[in-house]
Amino acid sequence: MQGNVACAEGALAAGCSFFGGYPITPSTEIAEHMALKLPKAGGVFLQMEDEIGSIAAVIGASWTGARAMTATSGPGFSLMMENIGFAAMTETPCVIVNVQRGGPSTGQPTMSGQADMLQCRFGSHGDYSIIALSPESVQEMYELSVMAFNLADRFRVPVFLMADEIIGHLRERIEIPDSVQRVERRPLNQGDLPFHPGEDLVPGFPRFGSGFKVHVTGLTHDERGYPCTTNPKVHEELVKRLVEKVESKRHEIADYRVTNPDAERVFVTYGSPSRSVEQVIHDNPGEEIGHLRFRVVWPFPEDALREFKDAKAFFVPEQNLGQIAREIERHTSVPVIRLPRFGGSLHTPEELTSALGAFK
């Protein structure tokens, strides 16, 4: 099965009932597969006029209680940024898939990239927090697609599935489970204010059409949901909560894989470069080479770095100039060696082996 198709199949298994999108290489197969399957499953597939409309439709669908998603790549992702901020401010659960290609601008449509990793975290204006996942295989395109919906509903945030062209277009073996676990949105209790946070800082969800009168606005709002744009305290409380509801749960959200924790030389990866590192470790059984692979990239699981107590260097192969390497540097005193790869292709095992050899 192809990675993009596995992503769509994961979404269907998770109960996604709305897809709003605009086709763009290299994500198009997700939209194609959803167009084929979603109406038959009783859901709605809507091709919008552009990516601004797509994410707007997804947000609207989510407020009806639907599990809603869109899929895009760099140029479309940039167009979505304004409404992604709206989704963060209004605490709208939604899943946004970005099958990354080469940028900036229209860049390399058919080649791979990972240069939207900071954009997904910080791309819309204002302070907020989101969750971002990164798959390394067709199997994980499926699994993390399911996980994305669960996290979106649990925390009421936009969740990004930050894939790349290599994994999106790869066809390989996948094992599809009979059923998948589902974490539901906590419904709002009758009588509670719609933006009154629970103990976990996440408010209950007043689904449209279920008897609540709710005002949903991108303006700074109080717990009733009404605009309250000049009271510094209301703004501070709201924005801090939007960030804290995710950041305070970073241990719960963290998801990573550790190989050879006693190693001194450690690769840190997410997405397709992980496959090259796994090949290096497989081909050099006599050498102790560590590997930390993030399945969740945001909120950044900095504790994972401390699993490698003897680390003398972190090697970070990325299809960008070091976006996550920069984040790693903020959390460690160990040297961080950036291994950027440009042009849209995968790091070869040979170049990674020689990068290790160059560090003594």
Add this chain to the structure above:
Amino acid sequence: MRHEVRFSGFGGQGIILSAVILGRAAVMYDGIYAVQTQVYGPEARGGASMSSVIIDEAPILYPKVKDPDILVMMSQEGFEKYGVSAREDAVMIIDSSLVQSRPRCRYLEIPATTEAKNTLGREIVANIIMLGALVRATGIVREESIEKAILDSVPKGTESLNIKAMKRGMELVPGGKIG
């Protein structure tokens, strides 16, 4: 053992479908591992088309083809772009109706396009003739597996034509398995 197979030809010959069918045979019917990739650029339309499959008994880590040991060449342009640099111990299956050059490595000439047109009456099944020849010559997947994978992948109503094409490809391999 890891085998890297590369198919090349021109757009419309079913170069990508051939790779998908071979990968499917390995995964679904031989129960082993396969990874399929292809060139997606604008050059894949009409010009030299290329797709690859890696087949292994163990999970495949690095998913890209580094140096193919099996090549299937279905156009002169494809040969020049993706076949000419084949390593010397590789095995190449050549559609001798369309490829004039010959490689340094061992090769097998299969006049697939001519056979498809003259014997089967449909040029479009040339790629399936090549698949049949590939499997007979290399044994990379079982013959019954490739047959099942072809049946899974071709349009309804064309099953018997495609199976005939596969069998014709197998017959065209002199003396059975090579390599």
